[in-house]
Amino acid sequence: MTDVQETTARGLTSAQVRERVAEGRTNDVPRRSSRSAGEIVRANILTRFNALIGSLFVLVLIFGEWQDGLFGGIIIANSAIGVVQELRAKRTLDRLAVVGETPVRVVRDGDEREVSQREVVLGDLIALGTGDRIAVDGPVAASRGLEVDESLLTGEADPVHKAPGDLVQSGSFVTAGSGSFTAEKVGREAYAARLVEEASQFTLSRSELMSGINAFLKYVTWLIVPTAVLLFASQLSSAGGVGDAVVGAVAGVVTMVPEGLVLMTSIAFAVGVVRLGRRRCLVQELPAIEGLARVDVLCCDKTGTLTEPGMDLDDVVDLGRDLPGRDALAALAAADQDPNATMRAVQEGFGTPDPGWTMTGSVPFSSARKWSGASFGGHGSWVFGAADVLLGTGDPSRAEAERLGASGLRVLALARVPDGSFDAPEKLDVTASAEPAALVVLRQRLREEAAETLRYFAEQDVTVKVISGDNPASVGAIARTLGLPGADHPVDARTLPADPAEMGAVLEGNSVFGRVGPQQKRAMVKALQAKGHTVAMTGDGVNDVLALKDADLGVSMGSGSGATRAVAQIVLLDNSFATLPHVVGEGRRVLGNIERVANLFLTKTVYSIILAVLVGLVHVRFPFLPRHLTLISTLTIGVPAFFLALAPNLERARSGFVPRVLRFAVPAGIACGVATFAAYWLASESAATGFEEDSATASLALFLVALWVLALIARPWNWWRLGLVGVMGAAFVVTLGVPSLRDFFALHPDNLYNDAVGLAIALAAALLLSAALRWVPFLAHRNR
Incomplete structure (x- = not known):
């Protein structure tokens, strides 16, 4: 005799349960509501972009000054923020997964009790009722009209009747009737182990948003290698040495990588999950x-x-046909050991005592039939269900049911059917054979x-x-x-x-x-x-x-x-139905803000490519040191993107993420790149200036145009969005005004004429960009 066969109607004893737990024969499957802590750390550190930026950081430390390696802090920031945010999301999901887990009703020592799915042991006798999800595999021990939907396993939607001895599998659920089964396969042997792991996986699976971002990153990766070669060759001939050439090439290439885009996307998703978790x-x-x-x-x-899940019994209307309707209703309520919400309302609100009828047969409720029934020996067979299903169109009691139903009440009918009707319930024409006895009126509770x-x-x-x-x-x-x-x-x-x-x-x-x-x-x-x-x-x-x-x-x-x-x-x-607006609002906030952030990062990628190509073709020294671009990117992209990614946003998402972003990022990037190169070119033509002054002029032009791009992306404007743009502008002014910061970032705007020319070029580029986005039909989608 096997362990499973030892189970009787009294279930396992406490001693048997302890023995099985000690032997490890439980349903204790590792919960996978998110990646493990180790996987989270590895996934956020061992990335393609960290490897790329890390390599460029090492090159700058070898050939340049440490100040030019500030962009290496991106590795630490990206990895740290990503790890912290996902660990927070993991804790929230793990905690909520425990709360949301469906308990299992087991019979032990003759008593029915609820335990968690992880506490089920091999041989447990598990009770089943309508709506219960089957957590482990095993044979049916008892069936009272038990019907199981196995569509999650087989794809077949029709419920399957289960008789004693038939196998039920985890992943299916009870649609009608009740019964019990014996746990024969638990833990990793059960189908549920794989189903739960797949259903609760915390992952960024394929979506239009992530597909678009991956497309951007793939194209940028293809462009980095030829651009780096072109820049190094041009810098070697113009900068005067291998070290300066490497630093110039790195400065041009590192800004092409939209390193913060994936980070901000992950943060926005993770914060959305945590926020919704706090709302249960x-x-x-x-x-x-x-x-x-x-x-x-x-x-x-x-x-x-x-409506609220429960209902209240409002009235029982006797149809006056000399039938013991009230006694039959009381008998049905007393005989139902696994009542649904409707029968529970009858049990709680009906005042007629149980007549003591003995049930000899039953048909469980199903949403397909819309009625349930029971036979009571010499007291006949009775059905209870939807009034418009049990009552014929010409029946006057149906008109009364429709009148009551039109006022918002729920109306059910109780009727007697011929004995033997339940031998083949699927063939029963209940409307034609039913003899109406009473209308049962329920009042639903509005939320x-x-x-x-x-x-x-x-x-x-x-x-x-x-x-x-x-x-x-x-x-x-x-x-x-x-x-x-x-x-x-x-x-x-x-x-x-x-x-x-x-x-x-x-x-x-x-x-x-x-x-x-x-x-x-x-x-x-x-x-x-x-x-x-x-x-x-x-x-x-x-x-x-x-x-x-x-x-x-x-x-x-x-x-x-x-x-x-x-x-x-x-x-x-x-x-709570009231949670849904927060759910929808959170989704719109995340997706709309990610699109804003994508515009910022892709604009930087485009102007980096424009600058790299122009410098390579003209064979002039690259206008920036890496520290210049670190400062400009931080103030016009990095810091603002963090706030914009988490800001309120109720705009409904639309398809076409990639073309919409490109229609803004390409012209904005061209405006930034061309204006910057023009200001640098004109400044470098002056014999009275050197690289530091020319670079300061280019930095001023790029910062001003990029700041205007940030202002355009921040629309619709309000006090905090305009304040964000203003603070970023003020931070750049402070950097230029404080001698120690000015020296640290190697910014020396000492030629006022060139700086004025750079300012004029930046203003012209900003105006042209705004006009194009407003008046060119292909680009005017951004106009708000």
Whole structure:
């Protein structure tokens, strides 16, 4: 007899559990909500850019002065900030992953108790109910109408009935019924070990944003080697020595590397995850941040999203057909050992005592059938479910149910069906055979924050679609109460066309849909995506899982089933619909600010290439020492980028990241490069000046144009953005005004005529750039 076979209906004993724990036969799989600390340190230090900049830093230390190696501090800053931010994000994700983990109900010593997934041991008897996620693998021990969705494993969406002895696997979830199974494969042997690791990985996976940044970096890498060779050759003939040639070539090449772009992107993503974590929002993968910013349609369920998960029993309307409806309802409530929210409301609010009927058979509730049922020996068979499913169109009680439902109440029907109906429930025509006995009226609890949240989305041009399995009139009444546009004409999803294009047209023209089945939710998401929309889907029930999987962004409530939390990219642990505006706002902040930062860094790359090519072709000494460009880059890019990357930003993300950035960065870079070279060339033509004075003139011209580029990127202007630009300008003036700083950075603007010419050239370049960005149609996308 194996360990697994020893399990009885009483489960393992405490002694057996301790024995298995001591032997290591537990489900203790290492949690992978992020990279390990060692991986984080290695990933942030051992990078291609650190290797490149480090090599250039060593060359400057060998051939130049240490002041010209200040750019080497970028390695320390990039690595330190990246490590610190990701470690903070790791701690937040690890902590939230523990909070958001679905507990498992095990039977031990004859008692049912909840334990964490990591505390399950080999041979545990695990209880299952509707919505439960299966955490380990094993055979079914008991089944009471147990149906399992294995779509995460097989791709087949139809629930599978499980009888005793059938295998259930981790990664699937219960859609109907209840039962138990024995843990036969735990830990690394279970399928869940791989599923959880993949689902909760903290990584920057492929996205339009990261693909665009990688494209920029790839092109720059290709240009660095030929540019370095060209610069070294030209500097060797013009600078007078190998040392000066190396320093000049390094100065030209190091500014081509947008070393801070990846850093700022990672920081913005990581800070976004941490900020959302503080709002009890678990981001399971970083690309979800980008998806947040692009959402323009939000599909949400009514139950658990617009309304509180629980309900209150409002009334039981006896239909006067001489049927023991109240006794039957009390018997159904007493017999349900795993009640859903509806039956729980009946149990809590119904005053009729249990008649003591003995249940001889049952059919669990499923979202496909929209009813459940039970047989009670000589008291008949009863069904309980949606009124418009159980009641015929000509039944007067259906009209009463629709009248009540139109006021926002949820109305269910109780009816008797012929004995033997449950032998083949899938073939039962319940509408034709049901004999109505009572209407059960439930009052749903509206979320206090729902109306304000819907107003926020309307202001942000995000269209909200309420997709519910409930009666359309009832859903529409609740949506009207909350002020949702288009709620006056709810649509019965059973009338939707099957063709995706036609369905998409109906979806775009309406806001409220009732009687939506699980497969329809999935089809509706795909139809909206086919219309070019970026769709977010919220849900908390097992009937939402398929739609959550297919949506561009899946959002689950923390109180939802384990299955929904497993497939969603974002989990709202506090179950608050009001968190969603913060979620969307954080995504827009991150993506919009990364685009601003990309404009800054790519502008520097373009003007570095322009300067390097012009210097190489004309064969003059490179106008800057590395320390000059370190100062200018710090004041016009590095420091401002940090603040801009973390600033508020509610602009909805648009596609076309790469061409949009290039349409700004290329003309801005050309303006900076040409103006700088022109000022340097004119200054060097004067026999009365030397390299230090000429370099100071070039530095002044480059700083002024780059500062104006920063001002353009900082739009729309407000007090702190203008203040940021002003402080950077003041810092440069202080550097020129303090003798020790002036000497340290080798800036000596002693020729007033050349400096005035450089100033004039910079002003002209700034004006031409502004005019081009405003009036040239191809570039005017930046005009705000």
